[in-house]
Amino acid sequence: MEFTFDLNTIWFILIGVLLTGYAFLDGFDLGVGAIHLFIKGDNNRRISINAIGPVWDGNEVWLVTGGGALFAAFPHVYATVFSGFYNAFMLLIFMLIFRAVAIEFRSKQPMQWWRNMWDRAFSISSILIAFLMGVSIGNIITGVPIGPDKEFAGTFLGMLTPYTIMVGITTVALFMMHGSIYLTMKTEGDLHETIRTWVNNAIIFFVIMYTTTTMATLIYYPNMTKHFVENPGLFIIAILNMLAIANIPRVIQRRKDFFAFLSSGAVIASLLVLFAIGIFPNLVLSNPNPEYSLNIYNAASSQKTLQIMLTIAMIGVPFVLAYTVSIYWVFRGKVKIDSSSY
Amino acid sequence: MDVEILARLQFAFTIAFHYIYPPLSIGLGVLLVIMEGMYLKTGNKEYERMTKFWVKVFALIFAIGVATGIVMEFEFGTNWATYSRYVGDIFGSALAAEGIFAFFLESGFLAILVFGWNKVSPKIHFLSTIMVSFGSMLSAVWIVVANSWQQTPAGYHIVGEGLNARAEITDFWQMVFNPSSMERLSHVLSGAWLAGAFFVLSVSAYYIIKNRHVEISKKAVKIALSLAIFASLFQLFTGHKSAVGISENQPAKLAAFEAHYDSSAPGTLYLFGWVNEDKQEVNFGIGLPGFLSYLIYGDFNTPVKGLNSFPEDERPPVNIVFQTYHMMVAIGMGLIGISLFGAFLWWRGKLFDYKWYLYILMFSVLLPQIANQIGWVSAEVGRQPWIVYGLLRTSDALSKTVDANQILFSLILFIIIYLLLFVLFIFLLNEKIKHGPDDSDDTSSEYAHSKQLFSTN
Numbered sequence: 001m002e003f004t005f006d007l008n009t010i011w012f013i014l015i016g017v018l019l020t021g022y023a024f025l026d027g028f029d030l031g032v033g034a035i036h037l038f039i040k041g042d043n044n045r046r047i048s049i050n051a052i053g054p055v056w057d058g059n060e061v062w063l064v065t066g067g068g069a070l071f072a073a074f075p076h077v078y079a080t081v082f083s084g085f086y087n088a089f090m091l092l093i094f095m096l097i098f099r100a101v102a103i104e105f106r107s108k109q110p111m112q113w114w115r116n117m118w119d120r121a122f123s124i125s126s127i128l129i130a131f132l133m134g135v136s137i138g139n140i141i142t143g144v145p146i147g148p149d150k151e152f153a154g155t156f157l158g159m160l161t162p163y164t165i166m167v168g169i170t171t172v173a174l175f176m177m178h179g180s181i182y183l184t185m186k187t188e189g190d191l192h193e194t195i196r197t198w199v200n201n202a203i204i205f206f207v208i209m210y211t212t213t214t215m216a217t218l219i220y221y222p223n224m225t226k227h228f229v230e231n232p233g234l235f236i237i238a239i240l241n242m243l244a245i246a247n248i249p250r251v252i253q254r255r256k257d258f259f260a261f262l263s264s265g266a267v268i269a270s271l272l273v274l275f276a277i278g279i280f281p282n283l284v285l286s287n288p289n290p291e292y293s294l295n296i297y298n299a300a301s302s303q304k305t306l307q308i309m310l311t312i313a314m315i316g317v318p319f320v321l322a323y324t325v326s327i328y329w330v331f332r333g334k335v336k337i338d339s340s341s342y
Numbered sequence: 343m344d345v346e347i348l349a350r351l352q353f354a355f356t357i358a359f360h361y362i363y364p365p366l367s368i369g370l371g372v373l374l375v376i377m378e379g380m381y382l383k384t385g386n387k388e389y390e391r392m393t394k395f396w397v398k399v400f401a402l403i404f405a406i407g408v409a410t411g412i413v414m415e416f417e418f419g420t421n422w423a424t425y426s427r428y429v430g431d432i433f434g435s436a437l438a439a440e441g442i443f444a445f446f447l448e449s450g451f452l453a454i455l456v457f458g459w460n461k462v463s464p465k466i467h468f469l470s471t472i473m474v475s476f477g478s479m480l481s482a483v484w485i486v487v488a489n490s491w492q493q494t495p496a497g498y499h500i501v502g503e504g505l506n507a508r509a510e511i512t513d514f515w516q517m518v519f520n521p522s523s524m525e526r527l528s529h530v531l532s533g534a535w536l537a538g539a540f541f542v543l544s545v546s547a548y549y550i551i552k553n554r555h556v557e558i559s560k561k562a563v564k565i566a567l568s569l570a571i572f573a574s575l576f577q578l579f580t581g582h583k584s585a586v587g588i589s590e591n592q593p594a595k596l597a598a599f600e601a602h603y604d605s606s607a608p609g610t611l612y613l614f615g616w617v618n619e620d621k622q623e624v625n626f627g628i629g630l631p632g633f634l635s636y637l638i639y640g641d642f643n644t645p646v647k648g649l650n651s652f653p654e655d656e657r658p659p660v661n662i663v664f665q666t667y668h669m670m671v672a673i674g675m676g677l678i679g680i681s682l683f684g685a686f687l688w689w690r691g692k693l694f695d696y697k698w699y700l701y702i703l704m705f706s707v708l709l710p711q712i713a714n715q716i717g718w719v720s721a722e723v724g725r726q727p728w729i730v731y732g733l734l735r736t737s738d739a740l741s742k743t744v745d746a747n748q749i750l751f752s753l754i755l756f757i758i759i760y761l762l763l764f765v766l767f768i769f770l771l772n773e774k775i776k777h778g779p780d781d782s783d784d785t786s787s788e789y790a791h792s793k794q795l796f797s798t799n
Contacts, residue, residue, distance in 0.1 A: 054453035057408060061449045065441030067415055072438040075430020075508075082419025082426075083741035089420050090752045093413050094759060100409035101763060104402065108770050149505070151423075152743050301431040302501075302510040308435050316442035323450045330454060330461050338460060 007306040008296040011073040012280065014313060018069055020272045022062035023133075024265045029056040031179015033099065033126025034172060035198060036119060043337070044191050045119060046107055050341045051186035054331045056103065058324065060096070072309055076150050076299035077283045084144070084152020085136070088159060092132050099125035107342045127172055134171025138164030140279060141221055143287025150294060163216055170209040174271070177202040178264045181248070184257040188334045199252055199260070207245065223285075224278035234277060241270035346737050348749040349421045352756060354722075356413050358715055359760045363407035365714050368482060368531065369538015369569075370400050371475030374455075376565050378471050382464060388558045393471075394459070395558075395779035396542070401456045402774065406767055408449070410760075421749065425729055425739035431510045432498055432517055433488050440484035447477030479531060486530050490523035492730050493721070494591045500733070509733065521591050522584070526721075529580040533717065535573035536677060536710040542566035544707035545775055547700040555778050560694060563703070567688065570681040577674055582637070588724075589638045592731060593647040594656065595724035598663040600634050602648045609634025609646035614668055617661040622649075624664075658726040666716035666723070673713040680706055 029052040039048050052059075071078040082089055098121050106118035142163060145154040180199045187195055217224055228234050244266040251259040279285065283299055286292040300306065374396055381389035415437070418426050426433075454462055454470035462470070497516025498509040511517055543566045546559035589596045596602075601617040601624050602609050611634045615627020632642035649657050680702060687693045694700070729736040 054457040057405075058446065058449040058453060060408070060412070061441065061445045064412060064415060064445055065438070067419075068434070068437040068441040071415075071418065071426065071430055072434020075427050075434060078419045078430065079423035079426040079741075082416060083421070083423035083743050086420050086741070086744045086748050086752075089416055090755070093416055094755060096412055097409045097759060097763070100405055101766070104405040105766060105770065108773070149742075150427075301434060305431045305435055305511050308511065308514050309438055312435065312439050312442060316439075316446075320442060320446045320450075323446070327450050327453050330458060341457070 007303055007310065008300050009281075010310060011069075011300070011306055012276070012283075012296045014310075015066060015069050015073060016272065016276045018062060018066035020269050022059070022066055023268050023272060025059035025062055026056070027130075027175045027268055028052070028178045028182040028261075029059055030126045030130045031175035031177065032183055033122050033179070034130060034176045035180055035183075035202075036123040036126070038198065039191070039195075042112075042115060045115070046337055046342065047187060047191060047335045048183065049103060049106060049122070050337060051183055051335045053103070053342050055327065057100075058327065060100075069309070069313075073301055073306060074283055074294070074296070074299045075301060077294050080146065080150055080152055080294060080299075081136075081284060084154070085139075085156070085159065087156045088132060088135070092129065095125040095128045095132070099129065103342065126175075130172045130175045131168040134168035135159060135164045137171070137275060138167030140284060141167070141217065141224060141275070143285035143290070143293075145288070146284065146286035146292045146294065148292055150292070150299075163213075163220065166209070166213045166216060170206070170213045173202065173206040173209045174264075174268065177206045177248070178261075178268065181252070181257065181260045181264050184252075185261060186333075186335045196252070200249065203245075203248055210245075224275075227277050227280065237270055237273055237277070241267060241274065244270060345740055345744065345746050345749060348746055348753060349740055349744075350736065352749055352753045353417060353421060355753065355760070356410065356417060356756055358718075359764070360407070360410040360414055361714065361718065362711065363403050363410065364478070364482070365534035365537035365710070366403045366541055367400060367407055367538075368475075368478045368534035369536065370396060370403065370541065371471075371478045371538070372535055373538055373542055373566060373569060374400060374471050375468075375475050376569075377562070378468050380561075380565070382468055388561060391779040392558050392562055395774075396562075397455060399771065399774055401452070402767070402770060404448075404452060406763065410763075413756075421741055421744065422729075422739050423741035423743070425734065428508045428734050428739065429492075429730060431508060432491060435511065435514065436484045436488040436491070436518075440481050444477050444481035444484060448474055448481065451477065482530055482534065483527060486527045487518050487520075487523045490526050491517055491520050493526070493725055494520050494522040494587075495730060495733060496520035509730070522587050525580055525583040525587050529577070529584050529717075532573045532577040532580055533710065533714045535569055536577065537714060539566045539570035539573060540677070540703075540707050540710050543570065543703045544705070547703035548775070549778065550694060551697065551700050551704065558779055563693065564688070567681065567684045567693075570677070571685050574674070574678040574681045578678060581671070581674060586638055589646070592725065594649065594652050594658060595663070595721075596638075597647060597649045597652075598658045598660045598724050599667040599720065601660050601664045602634065602646055603650050605648040605651045606645050607648070608632045608643050609638070611637065612664075612668065614672075615664070617664045619660050655727065658724050663720050663724045666720040670713045670717040670720060673709050677706070677709055677713070 032048055032052050036045065036048055039045050067078070102118040102122035102125065106115055106122065109115070138161075139159055142161065144152060145158070147153045177199070180195055180202045183195045184192060184199060228238075244263045247263040248260050248267075251257075251263060281295045281297070282293045283296060284294040286294070374393060377389055377393040377396065380386070381393055418433075451470040451473040454467060455474050458467060458470065495509065497511060497513035497518075497520065499512050500507055501510045502508055542562055546562040546566065549555045549559040550563070585596065585599070588599075600609060600612055601615070601622075603622045608631065610624075610629040610631050612624060612627050612629040615624040615629065617623075618625050635644045635646055636642045638644075638646065649660065683699070684693065684703075687696070687699065725731055727735050727737065729739045
């Protein structure tokens with residue numbers, strides 16, 4: 001399909017930006033959750049939760065807004081995917097509830113069993129959320145059965161193939177790396193040194209998963225490389241992605257944790273850009289009948305709605321960025337537990 | 343049970359549970375602005391302790407509101423896919439606007455409101471409180487606009503036919519200011535203010551009865567009572583406006599409110615009753631003949647369009663709408679009574695002299711909650727059998743790929759998880775209330791600490 005820079009394409013990009021913002025931001029707090037149980041000692045675990053305390057809620061809003069934008073811009077994708085993957089989405093909802101509640105309730109009672117219970121809920125839900133997100137991305141790469149009526153025609157278990165599970169684990173690894181780097185910025189003393197050693201382990205875990213998954217993608221889903229073959233210039237994103245990965249151990253070594261965090265953010269962003277280029281202009285690939293795929297044209301709202309929403313986004317997004325940045329600025333630096341902490 | 347019943351039950355259950363929390367945070371948000379504003383204006387430490395206490399309660403309520411709110415957004419897609427395809431072009435812009443304008447504002451500044459006491463100056467903190475309160479009301483704006491569009495669609499045209507038909511937007515502002523959105527929004531907001539006001543009244547009355555935190559609680563009662571007086575009277579006004587609007591735009595719903603069947607007769611205003619839907623009459627009721635006509639048209643003899651003017655498959659269930667509507671009105675009147683009586687006692691300087699009145703305040707926390715819930719029941723059930731009034735039937739709006747067992751399973755899980763969540767919420771709320779506002783020594787040292795942080799930064 002010819003690339004035209006129209007409203008549909010703009011919204012493909014904007015939803016990509018929202019979901020990238022989500023992965024960048026909620027990615028680190030999901031990652032903190034994923035490694036939470038490795039952290040020993042109640043005080044250390046409180047530091048871990050309070051490191052994300054003021055911001056996780058705002059981070060999740062990126063998902064809410066991304067979902068709302070998907071509903072508005074591409075209602076058929078929203079309807080087909082959410083109803084087709086009913087069980088997966090219900091699981092995701094329950095995990096999101098558990099996680100929110102765990103963060104909120106954990107430190108409200110002093111009993112050990114109480115805190116252990118919520119620590120587990122927090123960690124397991126974080127891992128499962130990251131995993132489910134990865135599995136969804138995997139399914140969009142492999143394609144799912146879609147009928148001529150735009151309705152999903154597959155099964156829940158059909159979602160779980162070796163490949164999609166691999167993408168799921170890669171996502172968990174990616175967020176663990178991102179989250180552990182975030183924690184190095186927020187901690188000090190012994191805890192900081194311990195987490196620093198975990199960053200290296202997380203990088204290794206991620207690189208192994210990433211390499212294997214990429215090989216599998218190239219071998220089994222060559223359709224993902226179509227645009228890169230046609231426009232070799234795009235390969236520069238893959239190179240940037242690699243450089244960003246390589247940069248993390250380098251700056252971690254030099255204790256420039258903030259730059260390591262930016263690098264792992266760049267890894268996340270570039271991976272999603274590669275993924276978006278790979279699927280464009282499809283949003284949900286139909287497999288085995290590619291002609292039924294939902295793309296940015298047959299699944300979209302009217303031009304008028306896309307135009308209105310673009311106006312809304314252009315007014316709203318500068319504000320969103322301004323106060324997101326200011327809030328991170330206010331809560332910069334190491335975590336100190338005080339009377340308003342979790 | 344079939345998919346339609348289960349999907350409706352699940353939506354009703356999850357939205358009803360969710361709707362415990364947003365009205366509380368909207369109402370409490372307004373009170374927090376007043377409390378903190380009073381602190382900044384007077385410098386009185388008691389207002390500061392009051393604000394800090396209620397911010398902690400606010401944070402707990404807000405967290406559950408967020409967790410149960412994501413469910414609602416997802417459920418449009420999971421359970422109502424056909425509806426999503428039908429309204430996506432219209433509903434979507436409102437939902438996206440809600441996310442971009444309101445949710446980011448609320449959740450961002452909430453961080454400073456809850457965790458930022460020692461990190462920003464008192465003025466910036468106050469600004470954050472205002473922003474959280476403003477954001478929470480802004481989210482009500484967009485969601486009520488979307489819901490009102492379902493009640494009174496405007497600014498759209500229908501594209502495609504049969505299964506592929508969907509509504510597309512033609513005029514954004516007509517959609518936003520559809521015939522019912524402003525009166526319904528003001529009705530929802532004042533319902534939320536009442537929920538917040540009576541919540542603070544209840545906890546503060548409890549403290550006064552128990553002779554704890556008395557000075558703070560007396561101040562809090564005065565602040566909350568002022569909001570309650572305003573909101574309860576305003577609610578009467580918005581409720582009346584809504585009813586008149588419904589008589590124009592959704593006559594079947596209005597007829598169900600008062601179980602009015604005969605289109606040639608003037609409308610009777612019932613105080614209470616029990617509708618026999620088979621015989622189409624109201625039993626055990628006391629009604630004021632002609633008063634419904636008077637309230638709508640200013641004339642006792644004007645006929646009101648009755649349910650018999652509508653084909654049977656376009657009528658809502660009558661008795662449940664009748665009962666919930668009348669109970670809501672009765673509670674609304676009761677809240678006016680409680681508020682005005684408080685105003686009278688306050689005027690006479692005897693606001694805290696009568697224990698029985700404090701007990702009434704303590705238990706009245708449930709009234710706005712019940713009224714908000716059943717008010718929505720009468721609004722939403724009164725719209726049936728339509729999901730989008732006159733355009734799309736609820737039975738045609740379901741997800742085609744989801745079967746009854748899937749919904750039954752998720753519904754059971756929702757019930758279990760939400761019940762647990764509710765028990766936890768009450769338990770933690772109770773702990774917070776028992777703990778009460780922090781002692782003044784503690785806060786003053788914290789305040790000094792924050793000042794010190796400022797000078798060193």
